[in-house]
Amino acid sequence: MSDPTPKPPSASVTEMVQVVLPNDANPLGFILGGTVMHLVDIAAAIAAHRHTRSRVVTAAVDGLRFLHPIKVGDLIILRARVNAAFRTSLEVQVDVFSEEALTGAQRLTSHAFLTFVAVDESGGRIPVPPLQLEGDEDRQRHEAAHVRRAGRLKKRDEERAG
Secondary structure (H helix, E strand, C coil): CCCCCCECHHHHCEEEEEECCHHHECCCCEECHHHHHHHHHHHHHHHHHHHHCCEEEEEEEEEEEECCCCECCCEEEEEEEEEEECCCEEEEEEEEEEECCCCCCEEEEEEEEEEEEEECCCCCECCCCCECCCCHHHHHHHHHHHHHHHHHHHHHHHHHHC
16 A cells, blocks of 8 residues: 655656666677666666555556667666656656776666556555655656656557547
């Protein structure tokens, strides 16, 4: 069951790190996009779960961009945090970085915004805790999340109207 106590975005921060192995790569020696997407979904789900302390399911992925490749032997670092909490859903931002194994140089390689819905054991939607904003950066992320959500809802309504 979801805890109704407001929580700051910092309570949901999640970081995952792993080395890119040959099994994760395409013939060019770069991590597969599908592998990155899988890891993004996992990192985001953990952040959403930390905020809600309930079951969560992925409802949407927005703005997934592949900016730079990550090569075999580098580290992939995923940083996720909740940007906004709505009634039964929340938006999580995931930023993906590569880290060169020998130099430690990091580079932003991908980012995405994922929407999760909190559900009970029967799959019914349940309320999520409010987000307690801690500063200007949190407010900016929160406002941008509301704009993205309005766009998603408009598109959904247009698709339903046919």
